[in-house]
Amino acid sequence: MAELPERLCRITGIGQSEVGRPSPRSAIQLTMDAAFQAIADAGLTPADIDGITNYPMKSTEGGGISPVGVGEAMFAMGLDCTWIGSATHEGPGHMSAIFQAVMAVATGLCRHVLVFRTVAQAQARLVSRESTLLTGRHARVDGNNAWTVPFGAVSPANMWALYAKAYFAKYGATSEQLGWVAVNGRRNAARNPNAIYKKPLTIEDYLEARMISSPLRLYDCDTHIDGATALIISHRDTAADQPNPPIHIEAMGMGLGGLGQGIHTGDFTCLPGAEKAGAMLWSRTDLKPKDVDNAQIYDGFSIHTVLWGEAMNLFGKGEALAFIDGGQRIALDGELPMNTGGGQLSGGRFHGYGHTYEACIQLWGRGGERQVKGAKVSAVCNGGYGYGALLLRTD
Amino acid sequence: MTAIVSSRPPRKLPLLEPDTAFFWTSGADGHLRILRCGHCGHWQHPPLPRCPVCHGDDLAPQKVSGKGRVISFTVNHQAWTDGQVDPFVFAVIELDEQRELYLFSNVLAAPDVLRVGIPVHVTFEQQEDVWLPLFVPVAGENAHG
Numbered sequence: 001m002a003e004l005p006e007r008l009c010r011i012t013g014i015g016q017s018e019v020g021r022p023s024p025r026s027a028i029q030l031t032m033d034a035a036f037q038a039i040a041d042a043g044l045t046p047a048d049i050d051g052i053t054n055y056p057m058k059s060t061e062g063g064g065i066s067p068v069g070v071g072e073a074m075f076a077m078g079l080d081c082t083w084i085g086s087a088t089h090e091g092p093g094h095m096s097a098i099f100q101a102v103m104a105v106a107t108g109l110c111r112h113v114l115v116f117r118t119v120a121q122a123q124a125r126l127v128s129r130e131s132t133l134l135t136g137r138h139a140r141v142d143g144n145n146a147w148t149v150p151f152g153a154v155s156p157a158n159m160w161a162l163y164a165k166a167y168f169a170k171y172g173a174t175s176e177q178l179g180w181v182a183v184n185g186r187r188n189a190a191r192n193p194n195a196i197y198k199k200p201l202t203i204e205d206y207l208e209a210r211m212i213s214s215p216l217r218l219y220d221c222d223t224h225i226d227g228a229t230a231l232i233i234s235h236r237d238t239a240a241d242q243p244n245p246p247i248h249i250e251a252m253g254m255g256l257g258g259l260g261q262g263i264h265t266g267d268f269t270c271l272p273g274a275e276k277a278g279a280m281l282w283s284r285t286d287l288k289p290k291d292v293d294n295a296q297i298y299d300g301f302s303i304h305t306v307l308w309g310e311a312m313n314l315f316g317k318g319e320a321l322a323f324i325d326g327g328q329r330i331a332l333d334g335e336l337p338m339n340t341g342g343g344q345l346s347g348g349r350f351h352g353y354g355h356t357y358e359a360c361i362q363l364w365g366r367g368g369e370r371q372v373k374g375a376k377v378s379a380v381c382n383g384g385y386g387y388g389a390l391l392l393r394t395d
Numbered sequence: 396m397t398a399i400v401s402s403r404p405p406r407k408l409p410l411l412e413p414d415t416a417f418f419w420t421s422g423a424d425g426h427l428r429i430l431r432c433g434h435c436g437h438w439q440h441p442p443l444p445r446c447p448v449c450h451g452d453d454l455a456p457q458k459v460s461g462k463g464r465v466i467s468f469t470v471n472h473q474a475w476t477d478g479q480v481d482p483f484v485f486a487v488i489e490l491d492e493q494r495e496l497y498l499f500s501n502v503l504a505a506p507d508v509l510r511v512g513i514p515v516h517v518t519f520e521q522q523e524d525v526w527l528p529l530f531v532p533v534a535g536e537n538a539h540g
Contacts, residue, residue: 140410147441148499150527152404153485154475161469162487169467169511213485214470214506263441264497268467268487 004284005106010239010246011392012112013042013232014360019196019348022122023226027067028076030228031118035077038230043243044112046079049232051110053085055097055117055352064124064226073116083109092254092277094298094352095380095388099252101233113233117353121224156384157221160301161213166268167306168215170318175215177321179206181302181338182219182345184327189342191332191370196225196348220302222344229353231360247363250377250391253281269318274311274387281389282313289313292379292391294362294372295336296355299343300384308381309338312389337372352382356390363394402481403501404471408525414442417456422519422526428456429490438493461517463490463530466497470506482506488515488530502530 015037017023017030025033039046058069070086073079083104087096094117101113141149153159167173183203189195201219209218239246255276258266266272282289295314297305306320314336315323323329323336330338341347341358348354359378361367367375380390409419418440421428430442434451438459445452468486484506490496502515515530 138410139408141407142410142412144441146409146412146415148485149407150409150525151485151499151501152406152471152483153499155473157473158469158471158485161471162467162485165469166467166511211470211472213473216469263447264487265495267495 004251006102006249006252008106008236009102009233009249010236011231011249011360012234012239012242012244012246013038013040013044014357015039015041015230016194016350016354016357017228019194020122020226021196021223021348022126025226027064027118027120027123027226027228028072030120030226031068031073031116031230032077034228034230035073035114035116038114038232041244042112042232042234044232046077049079049112049114050081051083051085051101051104051113052079052081053087053097053100053104053113053115055087055094056089057086062124062127064120064122064224066118067120068118079114081110083113089385091256091386092388093383093386095252095254095382095390096386098233098356098390099254099388102249102252105233105235111235111238114230115233116228116230117351118228119224119349119351120226121349122226125224155213157213157216157301160303160384161216163268163307164215164303167303170267170269171321173321175207175217176203177325178215178220178302178306179203180324180327180330181299181305182206184324184330185299185339185343185345185347187327188332188340188370189346191368192341192347195342195346196223197342197346201346216301216303219345222300222349225348225350227348227350229350229357231353231356244364245395247360248393248395250287250393251281251284252391253277253279253284253389255280255387271307271311271387274308274381274383277387277389278312281391285391287377287391287393291377292336293377294340294359294375295338295379295381296340296359297338297343297379297381298352298355298383299339299345300349302345304384305338311387312379312381314379332370332372340367340370340372355382356380359390359392363392402483403503403520404483404485405476405480406522406527408522411524414444418442419525419527421456422521422528425519426458427461427517427528429459429492429496430454431457438490438496440496440498459490459492462514462533463488463498463516464512464514465502465509467511468502468509484509486530498528500528500530502532504532508532
């Protein structure tokens with residue numbers, strides 16, 4: 001049987017720009033800050049980079065969701081790539097650029113791919129703080145948005161609140177339990193020099209914060225930032241000569257379904273697409289969920305960690321919030337340390353890429369005050385519309 | 396007890412597109428209509444050109460009972476544009492005709508009497524050439540799910 005493509009690849013370097021709200025640095029500067037850091041970290045020079053991709057393709061919608069494209073990044077950095085990709089919002093979401101890079105390396109199109117994700121959503125908010133869905137130049141709303149926006153649901157917060165409420169009702173879970181996702185994130189962010197929010201947060205603070213869309217409160221929602229993350233995916237044959245102990249991509253999984261295409265499946269207490277991603281991932285490895293010693297789970301909203309964690313079998317069905325309750329079992333010294341850099345809730349919306357970056361930090365033992373002792377296997381889960389997961393491990 | 400009915404959100408109306416205009420204008424005669432496959436009977440919303448179950452192409456809008464139940468709901472407190480907004484209820488309704496036949500809408504009821512699972516029925520709010528299907532609780536019934 002042919003080897004799995006991800007087994008031919010290693011993560012060999014990572015980089016992250018400063019985080020700002022807003023940052024005085026331009027989006028292309030932030031991108032280059034992260035990229036040059038990652039290239040140097042991998043023991044490479046820009047001349048070694050022969051592949052490039054990002055997530056998602058450059059957007060000119062003005063909200064800062066993806067202000068830098070692969071073309072301008074390549075030219076700005078003086079790279080000479082033979083393989084040039086760019087993932088879209090379609091398919092398995094944030095992780096899709098990493099999946100693309102894996103395929104490009106595994107098929108021999110290139111040896112070292114620079115993968116980056118840049119956001120400048122804080123800079124964009126200086127121009128307008130209003131939802132573009134309500135204030136856009138068109139008088140009426142069309143496409144998939146037409147099914148929700150006319151009823152006032154202009155934010156993903158409204159949609160994910162439906163999931164939280166349905167989950168609470170089905171399993172008897174509570175806001176007091178969900179709040180520990182936010183408290184845990186803040187506790188870890190305080191030990192992450194590049195996190196956006198470090199001020200201590202108690203469960204009382206969480207419960208007293210204003211309601212956004214019930215049951216989701218202020219601290220259930222992640223925060224927009226300016227920043228960029230980069231990583232280098234190399235062929236395993238070159239990784240042995242690079243300075244960092246290579247990080248293996250033990251398995252990957254992807255899926256679509258549930259929310260996001262106007263057609264909804266499931267009962268709003270689970271993520272059918274993430275379950276597909278989890279099933280695919282576990283079918284490609286002999287490792288088991290119990291082998292995971294740190295979990296970096298997408299937390300655009302706190303409820304994502306609950307639904308994703310169950311989809312990945314890291315928690316039993318309906319049991320995630322009982323596990324999370326009190327914050328001890330997901331703490332740095334707990335059974336399953338979660339979002340060890342603060343996640344997006346307190347680290348800032350690096351939009352999925354902060355989670356893969358943090359997994360590498362942990363596996364390389366660079367976590368400093370937030371290091372999980374003996375971290376060897378990380379599960380990384382990304383996405384709230386399309387779903388992708390990685391299982392990363394050390395040698 | 397006089398229930399305080401939740402407010403209606405600031406609305407941006409849907410564009411009437413070829414595949415969806417029937418849905419948004421259906422309330423003109425007081426009935427909700429959903430696309431249904433003439434071959435296998437599957438109800439499909441949002442509308443699609445072919446049945447996703449049997450791939451038949453003889454779909455047509457058909458009247459539904461307008462009855463359903465609240466699968467989940469949220470009370471929105473955040474103003475997404477500058478200025479204040481009164482809290483309103485955004486919900487997902489499963490229509491009685493078929494499992495997982497979902498509509499997103501507003502439920503016009505006091506948030507504190509709403510529960511997941513309560514039965515609701517459709518009502519319409521006309522604005523310009525659009526009849527928005529909204530929902531109200533069925534009087535005197537409790538959650539059954």
